[in-house]
Amino acid sequence: MISNEQVQYFFTHSEDSICIISSTGKLLYSNPAAEKLFGISAKESVKIWEAVPYIEGNDALIQLFIDSILSKVDTHEAIVDYWNNEGKVRNIHVKMTHFMQDQSVYLVVITDLTQLFKVNSALIRYTSPDIADYALMTAEGQKRGGQTKNVTILMSDLRGFTALGAKLSAEELITVLNHYFEAMVAVIQKYKGTVIEFLGDGIFTVFGAPKDIPEHATLAVKCAVEMQAALKAVNEWNEKNGFPPLEMGVGINTGDAVVGNIGSDKKMKYGCMGSTVNITGRLESLTVGGQVFITDNTRQQIVEDLLIVSEGSFLPKGSPNELMYCEIKGIGDLVLTNDMDNIVWVDNPDDNEYQFYLLEEKTVGVNTLKGKLVKMSDNKRFALITTDAELSEKMNIMLRHEEKRIYAKVIRKDSEGYVICFTSIQQND
Numbered sequence: 001m002i003s004n005e006q007v008q009y010f011f012t013h014s015e016d017s018i019c020i021i022s023s024t025g026k027l028l029y030s031n032p033a034a035e036k037l038f039g040i041s042a043k044e045s046v047k048i049w050e051a052v053p054y055i056e057g058n059d060a061l062i063q064l065f066i067d068s069i070l071s072k073v074d075t076h077e078a079i080v081d082y083w084n085n086e087g088k089v090r091n092i093h094v095k096m097t098h099f100m101q102d103q104s105v106y107l108v109v110i111t112d113l114t115q116l117f118k119v120n121s122a123l124i125r126y127t128s129p130d131i132a133d134y135a136l137m138t139a140e141g142q143k144r145g146g147q148t149k150n151v152t153i154l155m156s157d158l159r160g161f162t163a164l165g166a167k168l169s170a171e172e173l174i175t176v177l178n179h180y181f182e183a184m185v186a187v188i189q190k191y192k193g194t195v196i197e198f199l200g201d202g203i204f205t206v207f208g209a210p211k212d213i214p215e216h217a218t219l220a221v222k223c224a225v226e227m228q229a230a231l232k233a234v235n236e237w238n239e240k241n242g243f244p245p246l247e248m249g250v251g252i253n254t255g256d257a258v259v260g261n262i263g264s265d266k267k268m269k270y271g272c273m274g275s276t277v278n279i280t281g282r283l284e285s286l287t288v289g290g291q292v293f294i295t296d297n298t299r300q301q302i303v304e305d306l307l308i309v310s311e312g313s314f315l316p317k318g319s320p321n322e323l324m325y326c327e328i329k330g331i332g333d334l335v336l337t338n339d340m341d342n343i344v345w346v347d348n349p350d351d352n353e354y355q356f357y358l359l360e361e362k363t364v365g366v367n368t369l370k371g372k373l374v375k376m377s378d379n380k381r382f383a384l385i386t387t388d389a390e391l392s393e394k395m396n397i398m399l400r401h402e403e404k405r406i407y408a409k410v411i412r413k414d415s416e417g418y419v420i421c422f423t424s425i426q427q428n429d
Contacts, residue, residue: 017110021048025069028105037110039085048108057083061094068096068106079113091117130194134210134270146260146271151208152220152252152298153272153280154193156184156227158201159247159289160407160424167244176243177201183234184227191223192216196272202284206272209259217254217301218331224250224292225334247289247423253280254298275316282316283325286394288409288421292336296324304332310412312393343419344378356387359396359407374417383408386417396423 011018017034021027025047027040035041038051049065052058060080068076077095084090093111158164158180165173184203188195192213193205207223208216227250235245255276262271283293299306307330313322329336353372358365371387391397391410397420399406408420 015112017108017112019048019108019110021106021108023069023104023106025049025065027051034110037082037084037090037112053083053085055083057081057089061092064094065096074098090114128195129189130211146258146262148256149209149212149259150216150255151206151257151259151272151276152216152254152301153257153277154188154203154205154207154220154224154250154252155280155284156203156205156224156248156250157199157284159249161201163424163426164244164246166426172243176238176246179237180234180246183230187226187230188223191219191226193220193223196270204272204277206257206259209257209272210270217252217298218304220252220254221292221294221298221302221306221328221331222334224252224294225328225331225336228290228292228336229334249284249287249289250292251280251282251284251287252292252294252298253283254295254301255279275319279316279319279323283314286314286325286409288411288423290336292328293325294328296326299326302331306331307335314394343382345375345384346378348373348376348383354399354401356385356397356399359398364398381422382411383420383422384414384417385420391418 011029011031014031015033017037018029018031019027019034020029027046027048030038030040040046040051049062052062052065054062058081060078061082064076064078064080075095075097077093079091079093082090082092091113093113095109095111097107097109098105164176168176180201181198181203185195188203188205191207192211193207194209194211196204196206198204205220205223207213207220213219228248231246231248238245253276255274257272257274257276259272260270261268262273263269279295283295287293306326306328309327309329311324311326313324315322350373353370356369356371357367358369369387369389371385371389373383374386375384377383391413393410393412395410397408397410399408405426406422407424407426408422411419411421413419
């Protein structure tokens with residue numbers, strides 16, 4: 001049996017603030033931690049809500065004490081803010097319980113959660129809410145290791161960002177990126193996605209981990225469509241602040257991936273890896289600004305109506321078989337509009353023949369090809385090129401013009417030539 005001396009010792013040395021109050025709220029006892037928290041003396045005969053500074057920020061705490069006394073329930077608890085006499089806010093958990101079943105006396109235990117809230121808030125900013133919860137609230141969150149889960153991966157990337165970086169100062173570049181990320185992450189969280197990391201100007205997101213989400217494929221596709229739509233407001237802000245517009249491509253794939261903590265006991269991160277991730281990155285690289293590509297794996301998981309623009313296939317590196325994919329511009333009631341829907345052509349008076357090269361990933365081909373830009377779109381984003389070379393859809397090319405390297409992607413072939421979309425312009429070294 002615990003003695004009164006042991007109870008007294010625990011109360012005195014506890015980091016929690018402990019008070020004993022009467023059924024009218026009068027303080028009968030307060031330990032040193034409570035005296036420090038409220039700035040009172042153990043000998044003061046006041047009601048507990050009178051020990052709380054009477055300012056607007058403390059309304060919830062004062063009301064909690066009064067309601068607990070009036071309701072006469074066995075236990076009353078809540079998490080509230082408390083502003084002390086020094087004007088500093090603390091996040092506290094308050095629990096009031098009848099002391100030893102004595103209806104006339106309450107035991108009040110107050111735990112200061114301020115530091116925990118700060119740690120959790122910092123962790124959320126450096127990771128994501130779901131990963132923070134996984135790390136802090138689960139046994140697996142503290143251990144290295146992973147598991148195989150069926151997930152949907154979304155990867156997005158800005159087009160022509162290398163060239164953009166050359167035009168802006170470091171401070172301007174960070175400002176543009178932060179504003180862009182702020183808008184995109186808000187959409188991702190809306191659709192229950194977990195941001196694994198920012199890859200330069202790209203975003204690597206998983207749906208279905210660490211929390212299980214049965215409809216992860218549908219949510220990922222809706223997220224991608226809304227991200228593209230949200231880019232309009234981002235670019236309006238860019239224009240207002242003197243920054244150039246941004247274009248984004250998105251790739252989505254569904255499949256099994258290994259998810260979990262990767263690293264050492266001293267430094268870990270929540271990661272996601274496997275062929276499903278690699279295929280997503282490859283698919284995303286095929287897009288131009290404004291496009292959303294999804295694999296057939298993702299398409300088969302979606303029961304809502306998809307607005308499909310085109311279909312195609314690609315051969316991922318190391319894979320023996322081509323994978324089917326489609327470009328979408330809508331799911332359910334979410335529908336995108338972009339520049340490719342209605343290209344307005346203008347004849348190009350420039351009759352020069354340009355040298356261009358095929359690109360394999362980031363490597364420029366050795367063969368020099370020739371072609372003419374016979375038409376340009378009115379917004380200078382698209383061109384119609386004629387050439388004797390055989391080009392295929394999604395092929396990347398680089399044109400040389402004066403002191404510039406002009407990068408583009410082949411969109412489609414038509415009766416007059418190949419429609420290409422410019423992705424970036426860079427100065428020659």
